[in-house]
Amino acid sequence: MKISAIITLKKDVLDPQGKAVHQALNGIGFDSVKSIRQGKYFEIEIDEKDKKIAEQKAEEMCKKLLANLVIEDYKIIEK
Amino acid sequence: MKISAIITLKKDVLDPQGKAVHQALNGIGFDSVKSIRQGKYFEIEIDEKDKKIAEQKAEEMCKKLLANLVIEDYKIIEK
Structure with missing residues:
Protein backbone atom coordinates (compact mmCIF):
# COMPACT_ATOMS: atom_id res chain seq x y z
CA MET A 1 0.00 0.00 0.00
CA LYS A 2 1.22 3.45 -0.92
CA ILE A 3 1.15 6.23 1.63
CA SER A 4 2.29 9.78 1.05
CA ALA A 5 3.67 12.11 3.66
CA ILE A 6 4.33 15.82 3.42
CA ILE A 7 6.80 17.51 5.74
CA THR A 8 6.55 21.29 5.99
CA LEU A 9 8.33 23.86 8.06
CA LYS A 10 6.22 25.23 10.88
CA LYS A 11 4.55 28.53 10.18
CA ASP A 12 6.95 30.70 12.15
CA VAL A 13 10.15 29.08 10.92
CA LEU A 14 12.02 31.03 8.26
CA ASP A 15 12.18 29.35 4.86
CA PRO A 16 15.13 30.77 2.88
CA GLN A 17 14.76 28.10 0.20
CA GLY A 18 11.15 29.08 -0.41
CA LYS A 19 12.14 32.73 -0.46
CA ALA A 20 14.76 32.07 -3.12
CA VAL A 21 12.20 30.25 -5.24
CA HIS A 22 9.79 33.15 -4.72
CA GLN A 23 12.35 35.66 -5.96
CA ALA A 24 13.20 33.44 -8.93
CA LEU A 25 9.53 33.22 -9.84
CA ASN A 26 9.19 37.00 -9.61
CA GLY A 27 12.26 37.30 -11.76
CA ILE A 28 10.70 35.37 -14.61
CA GLY A 29 7.46 37.30 -14.49
CA PHE A 30 5.19 35.54 -12.02
CA ASP A 31 4.18 38.67 -10.13
CA SER A 32 1.04 37.26 -8.58
CA VAL A 33 2.92 34.94 -6.22
CA LYS A 34 2.48 36.27 -2.70
CA SER A 35 4.57 33.70 -0.89
CA ILE A 36 5.94 30.25 -1.36
CA ARG A 37 7.10 27.67 1.12
CA GLN A 38 9.01 24.55 0.32
CA GLY A 39 8.68 21.19 2.00
CA LYS A 40 9.53 17.55 1.53
CA TYR A 41 7.40 14.82 0.09
CA ALA A 67 10.26 15.07 10.36
CA ASN A 68 12.06 17.19 12.91
CA LEU A 69 9.07 18.01 15.08
CA VAL A 70 10.77 21.00 16.68
CA ILE A 71 10.60 22.96 13.44
CA GLU A 72 8.52 20.81 11.11
CA ASP A 73 4.98 19.51 10.78
CA TYR A 74 3.97 16.37 8.96
CA LYS A 75 0.81 15.38 7.18
CA ILE A 76 -0.19 11.96 5.91
CA ILE A 77 -2.15 12.21 2.70
CA GLU A 78 -4.06 9.71 0.66
CA LYS A 79 -2.56 8.51 -2.54
CA MET B 1 -5.46 31.37 -2.86
CA LYS B 2 -3.22 28.54 -1.78
CA ILE B 3 -2.11 25.93 -4.29
CA SER B 4 0.14 22.98 -3.55
CA ALA B 5 2.48 21.32 -5.99
CA ILE B 6 4.37 18.06 -5.63
CA ILE B 7 7.46 17.38 -7.69
CA THR B 8 8.57 13.76 -7.88
CA LEU B 9 11.30 11.98 -9.77
CA LYS B 10 10.08 10.01 -12.76
CA LYS B 11 9.59 6.34 -12.14
CA ASP B 12 12.77 5.15 -13.85
CA VAL B 13 15.07 7.76 -12.35
CA LEU B 14 17.24 6.53 -9.49
CA ASP B 15 16.50 8.11 -6.12
CA PRO B 16 19.56 7.76 -3.86
CA GLN B 17 18.04 10.09 -1.27
CA GLY B 18 14.95 7.92 -0.98
CA LYS B 19 17.13 4.84 -0.79
CA ALA B 20 19.11 6.31 2.09
CA VAL B 21 15.89 7.10 3.94
CA HIS B 22 14.69 3.56 3.25
CA GLN B 23 17.83 2.08 4.77
CA ALA B 24 17.60 4.39 7.74
CA LEU B 25 13.99 3.32 8.33
CA ASN B 26 15.00 -0.33 8.13
CA GLY B 27 17.80 0.42 10.56
CA ILE B 28 15.41 1.65 13.24
CA GLY B 29 13.05 -1.29 12.83
CA PHE B 30 10.54 -0.38 10.15
CA ASP B 31 10.86 -3.65 8.23
CA SER B 32 7.58 -3.38 6.37
CA VAL B 33 8.76 -0.51 4.16
CA LYS B 34 9.13 -1.86 0.64
CA SER B 35 10.35 1.28 -1.02
CA ILE B 36 10.41 5.00 -0.48
CA ARG B 37 10.85 7.86 -2.89
CA GLN B 38 11.47 11.44 -1.98
CA GLY B 39 10.16 14.50 -3.73
CA LYS B 40 9.65 18.20 -3.26
CA TYR B 41 6.58 20.01 -2.06
CA ALA B 67 10.28 20.94 -12.02
CA ASN B 68 12.92 19.61 -14.36
CA LEU B 69 10.62 17.85 -16.77
CA VAL B 70 13.39 15.67 -18.14
CA ILE B 71 13.61 13.71 -14.92
CA GLU B 72 10.71 14.97 -12.82
CA ASP B 73 6.92 14.95 -12.84
CA TYR B 74 4.71 17.53 -11.17
CA LYS B 75 1.26 17.32 -9.72
CA ILE B 76 -0.97 20.17 -8.59
CA ILE B 77 -3.02 19.19 -5.57
CA GLU B 78 -5.83 20.85 -3.72
CA LYS B 79 -5.11 22.42 -0.38
Whole structure:
Protein backbone atom coordinates (compact mmCIF):
# COMPACT_ATOMS: atom_id res chain seq x y z
CA MET A 1 0.00 0.00 0.00
CA LYS A 2 1.22 3.45 -0.92
CA ILE A 3 1.15 6.23 1.63
CA SER A 4 2.29 9.78 1.05
CA ALA A 5 3.67 12.11 3.66
CA ILE A 6 4.33 15.82 3.42
CA ILE A 7 6.80 17.51 5.74
CA THR A 8 6.55 21.29 5.99
CA LEU A 9 8.33 23.86 8.06
CA LYS A 10 6.22 25.23 10.88
CA LYS A 11 4.55 28.53 10.18
CA ASP A 12 6.95 30.70 12.15
CA VAL A 13 10.15 29.08 10.92
CA LEU A 14 12.02 31.03 8.26
CA ASP A 15 12.18 29.35 4.86
CA PRO A 16 15.13 30.77 2.88
CA GLN A 17 14.76 28.10 0.20
CA GLY A 18 11.15 29.08 -0.41
CA LYS A 19 12.14 32.73 -0.46
CA ALA A 20 14.76 32.07 -3.12
CA VAL A 21 12.20 30.25 -5.24
CA HIS A 22 9.79 33.15 -4.72
CA GLN A 23 12.35 35.66 -5.96
CA ALA A 24 13.20 33.44 -8.93
CA LEU A 25 9.53 33.22 -9.84
CA ASN A 26 9.19 37.00 -9.61
CA GLY A 27 12.26 37.30 -11.76
CA ILE A 28 10.70 35.37 -14.61
CA GLY A 29 7.46 37.30 -14.49
CA PHE A 30 5.19 35.54 -12.02
CA ASP A 31 4.18 38.67 -10.13
CA SER A 32 1.04 37.26 -8.58
CA VAL A 33 2.92 34.94 -6.22
CA LYS A 34 2.48 36.27 -2.70
CA SER A 35 4.57 33.70 -0.89
CA ILE A 36 5.94 30.25 -1.36
CA ARG A 37 7.10 27.67 1.12
CA GLN A 38 9.01 24.55 0.32
CA GLY A 39 8.68 21.19 2.00
CA LYS A 40 9.53 17.55 1.53
CA TYR A 41 7.40 14.82 0.09
CA PHE A 42 7.72 11.09 0.72
CA GLU A 43 6.00 8.30 -1.14
CA ILE A 44 6.19 5.24 1.08
CA GLU A 45 5.34 1.78 -0.13
CA ILE A 46 4.38 -0.27 2.92
CA ASP A 47 3.88 -4.02 2.97
CA GLU A 48 0.54 -3.80 4.73
CA LYS A 49 -2.98 -4.22 3.42
CA ASP A 50 -4.92 -2.44 6.13
CA LYS A 51 -5.00 1.24 5.28
CA LYS A 52 -5.38 2.40 8.85
CA ILE A 53 -2.39 0.42 10.07
CA ALA A 54 -0.32 1.59 7.11
CA GLU A 55 -1.15 5.19 7.91
CA GLN A 56 -0.27 4.68 11.55
CA LYS A 57 3.09 3.24 10.55
CA ALA A 58 3.75 6.15 8.22
CA GLU A 59 2.89 8.54 11.01
CA GLU A 60 5.34 6.79 13.31
CA MET A 61 8.05 7.05 10.64
CA CYS A 62 7.41 10.77 10.37
CA LYS A 63 7.69 11.17 14.12
CA LYS A 64 10.81 9.07 14.49
CA LEU A 65 12.83 9.91 11.41
CA LEU A 66 11.31 11.90 8.57
CA ALA A 67 10.26 15.07 10.36
CA ASN A 68 12.06 17.19 12.91
CA LEU A 69 9.07 18.01 15.08
CA VAL A 70 10.77 21.00 16.68
CA ILE A 71 10.60 22.96 13.44
CA GLU A 72 8.52 20.81 11.11
CA ASP A 73 4.98 19.51 10.78
CA TYR A 74 3.97 16.37 8.96
CA LYS A 75 0.81 15.38 7.18
CA ILE A 76 -0.19 11.96 5.91
CA ILE A 77 -2.15 12.21 2.70
CA GLU A 78 -4.06 9.71 0.66
CA LYS A 79 -2.56 8.51 -2.54
CA MET B 1 -5.46 31.37 -2.86
CA LYS B 2 -3.22 28.54 -1.78
CA ILE B 3 -2.11 25.93 -4.29
CA SER B 4 0.14 22.98 -3.55
CA ALA B 5 2.48 21.32 -5.99
CA ILE B 6 4.37 18.06 -5.63
CA ILE B 7 7.46 17.38 -7.69
CA THR B 8 8.57 13.76 -7.88
CA LEU B 9 11.30 11.98 -9.77
CA LYS B 10 10.08 10.01 -12.76
CA LYS B 11 9.59 6.34 -12.14
CA ASP B 12 12.77 5.15 -13.85
CA VAL B 13 15.07 7.76 -12.35
CA LEU B 14 17.24 6.53 -9.49
CA ASP B 15 16.50 8.11 -6.12
CA PRO B 16 19.56 7.76 -3.86
CA GLN B 17 18.04 10.09 -1.27
CA GLY B 18 14.95 7.92 -0.98
CA LYS B 19 17.13 4.84 -0.79
CA ALA B 20 19.11 6.31 2.09
CA VAL B 21 15.89 7.10 3.94
CA HIS B 22 14.69 3.56 3.25
CA GLN B 23 17.83 2.08 4.77
CA ALA B 24 17.60 4.39 7.74
CA LEU B 25 13.99 3.32 8.33
CA ASN B 26 15.00 -0.33 8.13
CA GLY B 27 17.80 0.42 10.56
CA ILE B 28 15.41 1.65 13.24
CA GLY B 29 13.05 -1.29 12.83
CA PHE B 30 10.54 -0.38 10.15
CA ASP B 31 10.86 -3.65 8.23
CA SER B 32 7.58 -3.38 6.37
CA VAL B 33 8.76 -0.51 4.16
CA LYS B 34 9.13 -1.86 0.64
CA SER B 35 10.35 1.28 -1.02
CA ILE B 36 10.41 5.00 -0.48
CA ARG B 37 10.85 7.86 -2.89
CA GLN B 38 11.47 11.44 -1.98
CA GLY B 39 10.16 14.50 -3.73
CA LYS B 40 9.65 18.20 -3.26
CA TYR B 41 6.58 20.01 -2.06
CA PHE B 42 5.65 23.62 -2.72
CA GLU B 43 2.91 25.62 -1.06
CA ILE B 44 2.24 28.59 -3.30
CA GLU B 45 0.13 31.54 -2.22
CA ILE B 46 -1.19 33.18 -5.37
CA ASP B 47 -2.95 36.53 -5.52
CA GLU B 48 -5.82 35.20 -7.58
CA LYS B 49 -9.38 34.36 -6.59
CA ASP B 50 -10.34 32.06 -9.44
CA LYS B 51 -9.22 28.57 -8.55
CA LYS B 52 -8.85 27.41 -12.12
CA ILE B 53 -6.63 30.33 -13.10
CA ALA B 54 -4.55 29.88 -9.94
CA GLU B 55 -4.02 26.23 -10.76
CA GLN B 56 -3.04 27.08 -14.32
CA LYS B 57 -0.50 29.56 -13.04
CA ALA B 58 0.91 27.02 -10.62
CA GLU B 59 1.21 24.53 -13.45
CA GLU B 60 3.08 27.06 -15.54
CA MET B 61 5.46 27.71 -12.64
CA CYS B 62 6.12 23.99 -12.37
CA LYS B 63 6.87 23.77 -16.07
CA LYS B 64 9.09 26.83 -16.18
CA LEU B 65 10.98 26.68 -12.92
CA LEU B 66 10.00 24.25 -10.20
CA ALA B 67 10.28 20.94 -12.02
CA ASN B 68 12.92 19.61 -14.36
CA LEU B 69 10.62 17.85 -16.77
CA VAL B 70 13.39 15.67 -18.14
CA ILE B 71 13.61 13.71 -14.92
CA GLU B 72 10.71 14.97 -12.82
CA ASP B 73 6.92 14.95 -12.84
CA TYR B 74 4.71 17.53 -11.17
CA LYS B 75 1.26 17.32 -9.72
CA ILE B 76 -0.97 20.17 -8.59
CA ILE B 77 -3.02 19.19 -5.57
CA GLU B 78 -5.83 20.85 -3.72
CA LYS B 79 -5.11 22.42 -0.38
